[in-house]
Amino acid sequence: MTKRMIIMLVLVTVVFGGIFGMQYMGKKGMNAYFDNMPVPPAAITTTRTLQQTWQTQIEAPGSITAVNGTTLTSEAGGLVTAILFESGKKVKKGDLLVQLDSADERAELARLQAQLDLSQLNSKRREKLYGLEAISKSDVDTSRSEVLSAKAAVESQRAKLAQKDIRAPFDGTVGIRQVNLGEYLPPGGPIVTLQSLDPVDIDFDLPDQRVGQVEPGFPVSVTTEAFPDRSFKGEVLAIEPRVDPATRNFKVRARVPNPDLMLRPGQFGKVRLDLPVSQNVVVIPRTAIDYSAYGNAVYVVHKKKQDPNAKPAEPMPGAPPPTDLEVTQRFVKTGPVRGDFIAILDGLKEGEEIATSGLLKLRNGQPVIVNNDVTSKPVAEPTPPQG
Numbered sequence: 197m198t199k200r201m202i203i204m205l206v207l208v209t210v211v212f213g214g215i216f217g218m219q220y221m222g223k224k225g226m227n228a229y230f231d232n233m234p235v236p237p238a239a240i241t242t243t244r245t246l247q248q249t250w251q252t253q254i255e256a257p258g259s260i261t262a263v264n265g266t267t268l269t270s271e272a273g274g275l276v277t278a279i280l281f282e283s284g285k286k287v288k289k290g291d292l293l294v295q296l297d298s299a300d301e302r303a304e305l306a307r308l309q310a311q312l313d314l315s316q317l318n319s320k321r322r323e324k325l326y327g328l329e330a331i332s333k334s335d336v337d338t339s340r341s342e343v344l345s346a347k348a349a350v351e352s353q354r355a356k357l358a359q360k361d362i363r364a365p366f367d368g369t370v371g372i373r374q375v376n377l378g379e380y381l382p383p384g385g386p387i388v389t390l391q392s393l394d395p396v397d398i399d400f401d402l403p404d405q406r407v408g409q410v411e412p413g414f415p416v417s418v419t420t421e422a423f424p425d426r427s428f429k430g431e432v433l434a435i436e437p438r439v440d441p442a443t444r445n446f447k448v449r450a451r452v453p454n455p456d457l458m459l460r461p462g463q464f465g466k467v468r469l470d471l472p473v474s475q476n477v478v479v480i481p482r483t484a485i486d487y488s489a490y491g492n493a494v495y496v497v498h499k500k501k502q503d504p505n506a507k508p509a510e511p512m513p514g515a516p517p518p519t520d521l522e523v524t525q526r527f528v529k530t531g532p533v534r535g536d537f538i539a540i541l542d543g544l545k546e547g548e549e550i551a552t553s554g555l556l557k558l559r560n561g562q563p564v565i566v567n568n569d570v571t572s573k574p575v576a577e578p579t580p581p582q583g
Contacts (some may be wrong), residue, residue: 237519240554242497247546248479250534252471254410258400258418262461263451264392270296272359273309274381276375285374287364287390294375294387298360305353312346319343353511359441368392369457391461394454397433400467401445409471410435416450418465428452432469477531477539481574482551485530485538492530494544495523495551495558496568522563523551536574 252426274296279294319339325331364370371389375381385547398418402410410432418428430452448465452459458470459465486493528543544550553559 197338199262213434236420237521237565238554238557239567240497240523240551240558241568242494242549242566243481243484243552243568245478245480245540245544245548245550247476250477250479250532250539252475253532253534254402254406254469254471256400256402256467256469258398258450258465259429260418260420260459260461260465261397261399262368262391262393262396263391263395264368265461266365268293268362268364268387269384270294270381270387271383272296272356272364273381273385274298274360274574276377276379276381279373279375279377281370281373281388283388284372286369287367289364291364292364293364293370294362294381296360296362301353301357301360301518305350305357305369308346308353312343312350315339315346322495340430344369345572362387364390366390366392381430381566393457395430395451396461396504397449397451398430398465398467399447399449401406401440401443401447404439404444404446405564407439407446410448410469414472415470416452417468417470418450418452418459419429419468420465422457422463423458426458428454434477446567477541478544478546479534479537479539480537480544480550481552482533482538483574484550484555486525486530486555491527493525493527495555495562496526496544497521497523497549497551497564519563519565521566522561523558525558525560 205491276294278295278299279293280295281287281291287293319336319342320337322331322336325335369392371391374386374387375388375477381387398416412432412434414432416430416432418430421424430450432448433451434449436447436449448469450469480494484494486495499520526543529541531539531541533539551564
């Protein structure tokens with residue numbers, strides 16, 4: 197009985213050992229198969245790095261201002277008796293825009309003019325009497341002083357009367373009027389804005405590291421969100437000689453012709469300032485950059501290192517054709533951007549082949565297939581298609 201039990205235990209052990217052994221060998225073989233299975237290649241487009249000569253440029257945000265711009269107000273108060281302009285229209289320097297009631301001022305001017313006339317007559321009479329030695333020299337001097345005082349009073353009243361007529365101080369375009377006929381306009385009350393729109397100025401700040409690099413006359417170009425496809429050309433007009441100690445920036449003002457009146461005071465503008473200095477840089481398309489939290493990288497395409505002792509892999513049914521190319525990720529230091537190109541300050545050399553599309557499928561050692569049949573050519577100054 198004991199012998200039979202031992203034999204049965206041995207048989208059970210052999211059977212279960214064989215089963216577990218077969219499972220172990222199957223898993224080991226499957227893992228070895230997947231470990232040695234070739235990685236399918238990814239299809240990408242590529243380009244070679246170029247060396248270009250770029251003119252040094254500075255970009256900065258700016259604010260557009262009018263060469264002359266103000267809100268017209270009244271020095272004197274009074275009822276509005278005439279409005280002689282239309283909102284949004286152009287006006288010339290000296291054009292009469294608004295008239296205030298000036299009846300009292302005119303009456304006072306007439307009274308003062310009459311006093312002036314009388315004082316002038318009295319002065320002439322006293323001159324004659326003085327010639328006849330009928331009066332003293334002090335009486336003549338008094339009469340002359342009275343004439344001068346009367347003239348000053350008349351001129352002062354004429355100035356007060358002129359304040360009742362609001363005129364354009366310069367050529368420009370008026371905004372929306374803020375007064376109505378019959379309305380009482382207090383002293384300093386706003387009437388309308390007046391802006392000179394051609395040309396316009398744009399003010400922008402530069403860091404103090406740029407002191408001495410910018411001079412009046414340097415060309416600038418301005419783009420706005422309202423007209424992103426159009427660039428407005430101008431030149432540097434003036435440079436603030438003082439650096440702001442709070443921001444360590446200095447202010448620059450450029451002047452831009454605006455014959456179409458497309459630029460308006462208060463608009464935000466992006467300024468590009470061209471410096472008369474050029475440099476040679478290695479450039480690549482912007483699509484070739486893989487941006488990540490660890491830094492900017494590119495995938496460099498090169499041939500695989502072949503093991504002379506390795507056996508060639510047998511092609512699998514339905515698998516893509518074999519390739520001898522692979523990619524290596526390389527971190528780079530990027531620089532300024534020009535259109536579709538970006539400058540590489542460190543990490544690449546001229547002539548290296550890099551991937552420009554399909555970056556999400558790539559990793560170090562990834563085999564790739566290059567297909568450049570359908571690819572767009574990057575340009576430094578892209579323009580949108582017309583029509």
